[in-house]
Amino acid sequence: MGNLRPGDVEWLALGHTERHRLSTCCVHNLLLLWTLLNCGLGGSAQGPGEWTPWGSWSRCSSSCGRGVSVRSRRCIWPPGLDTCWGDSHEYRLCHLPDCPPGAIPFRDLQCALYNGHPVLGTQKTYQWVPFYGAPNQCDLHCLAEGHAFYHTFGRVLDGTPCSPGAQGLCVAGRCLSAGCDGLLGSDAREDHCGRCGGANESCLFVQRVFRDSGAFAGYWNVTLIPEGARHIRVAHRSRNHLALIGVDGRHVLNGNWAVSPPGTYEAAGTRVVYTRAAGPEETLRAAGPTSQDLLLQVLLQEPNPGIEFEFWLPRERYGPFQAQAQALGWSLRQPQPREVEPQPAEAPAAPAAGSPRTPPPAPDPCSPCPDARGRAHRLLHYCGGDFVFRARVLSRLQQAQETRYEVRVQLIYKNRxxxxxxxxxxxxxxxxxxxxDLHREYLLAVQRLISPDGTRDRLLLPHTGYARAWSPAEDSRVRLAARHCPA
Incomplete structure (x- = not known):
């Protein structure tokens, strides 16, 4: 037979009963499995036609495990004109109870249907098993047992896994994965809040650094990781060790002064991945959402250089989390909502009755800022600041006697x-x-300001501080300033 080669001498259709004499049971099973095979993905047509309502979803293509269900619609359009926009068929993932142990995989069953039937134009018969080394994984490639060749029997049936253990399923000869909406081929994804197709508008991003060093070695509370938290990440670089405690008061890892091995731990309805590198670095990661509160601790053995932690939390749960954490005496930092808060629009003044003239614009209540330029000013703020970066101003909001700018960081020159x-x-x-000014880019030198009670951790632009409109010349000057700061 020679080396492995595709047996593309002829394509055999499962319906050629004059060539294959299948048992009544096999024919019945084939008819059930064949219902979706001829439902193409429906090309994206264009035109002024109108779609009929979607039909009902078909039965699942599988009797156990994962499969495919399809629904269709028809396009109605005047003769001679273009047809409708969109697809005529939609496919979704369907889940049934797991297949029993020892069940024959779907692809194996399709290859086995040709066992004992002549192929390749001869009367010789073979026993067939799946072959996964051919290019198109959604074609039915079957290897002749005991021989060094395989044959391709057309496409696999819809709902066949693309490969063993793969998440994708074959539909009309294409390997498709399901989006979070359950539709195969969909690009819908969950946002950080866990909402399908969302834009992170229903949750807040909590991120901070725990810097307390503690007065003695032992366990110190870092933060509460509340119920509903997602995309949890904790990291530090030191000889200290992170620890987790569940609501029952028991340590999930690194409890009782014993260091747990790296690995995956079940806690609060999610999997926590604990890693410890060869160097002094530890991380905790969990996708969430957590079903219960978790207490994050640190087992101090040396001064704490800082523990970074972050998670996304539903907006409605942030208030209870803040109150509970403050009641326990833990320092908090305000969350950073991922949104731009627009300034309230000011209603224009109505012209006086009978006055044809437009009133003059109101004078700017803010007096001009003093001139703060020069090399000495740049060095003072660059060397004394905690952060120097290039940023674009996205929004400005006045709150009481403060002004808050939201900026997008473009380039970092210095950060602590x-x-x-x-x-x-x-x-x-x-x-x-x-x-x-809004929508302009600046070089900023700012300081980190933490309130005495530890509840606010902010970036402060000092009065008459360093804020220069970015330009290539300013970029060169600030890089030169970095060389003249005292060690």
Missing amino acids: SPLRALEYVWALGRCPCPRL
């Missing part, structure tokens, strides 16, 4: 702790100096 892509920069007063 991690910066996010979106940050809030605060300035004192309703008329801050320097004043930042």
Whole structure:
């Protein structure tokens, strides 16, 4: 027979009963499995036609495990004109109870239907098993047992796994994965809040650094990880060890002064992946959502250089989390909502009755800022600041006697702790100096300000501080300033 080669001498259809004499049971099974085979994916047609309502979903293509269900619609359009936009068929994933142990896999069953039947134009028969080394994984490639060749019997039936253990299923000869909406071929994905196709509008991103060093070695509370938290990440670099406690008071890992091995741990309805590198670095990661509260602790053995932690939390759960954490005496930092808060629009003043003239614009209540330029000013704020970065101003909001800017960080020149892509920069007063204009890019030197009670951790732009409109020349000057800071 020679080496492995595709047996493409002829394509055999399962319906050629004059060539294959199948048992009544096999024919019955084939008819059930064949219901979706001729339902093509329906090309995306274009035109002014109108679709009929979607039909009902078909039976699942499988009797156990995962399978495919399909529904269709028809396009109605005037003769001679183009047809409708969109697809005529939709496919969704259907889940049935797991197949019993020892059940024959779907692809194996399709190959076995040709056992004992002549193929390749001869009267010789073979026993067939799936072959996975051919290019198109959604064609039915079957290897002749005891021989060094395989044959391709057309497409596999819809709902066949693309390969053993794969998430994708074959539909009309294509390997498709399901989106979070359950539709095969859909690109819908869950956002950080767990909503299918959402834009992170229903949750808040909580991120902070725990810097307390503690007065003695032992376990110290870091934070409460509340019920409903998603995309949890904790990391630090030291000889200290992270620890987790469940609501029952028992340690999930690293309890009782014993260090747990790296691995995956079940806790609060999610899997926590604990890693410890060869160097002094530990991480905890969990997809969530957590079904119960978890207490994150650190087992101190040396001064704490900082423990970074973050998670996404539903908006409605942040208030209870904040109250509970404050009652327990843990320091908090305000969450960073991933949204731009627009300024309230000011209603234009109505013209006086009978006055044909437009009233003059109101004068700017803010006086000009003092001139703060020069090499000495740049060095003062660059060397004394905690962060120096290039950023684009996205929004400005006045709150009491403060002004809050939301900025997108473009380039970091200096930082003493991690910066996010979106940050809030605060300035004192309703008329801050320097004043930042919307949608412009600046070079900023800011300081980190933590309130005495530890409840606020913010980036502050000092009065008459360093904020220069970005330009290539300013970029060169700030890089040069970095060389002149005292060690």
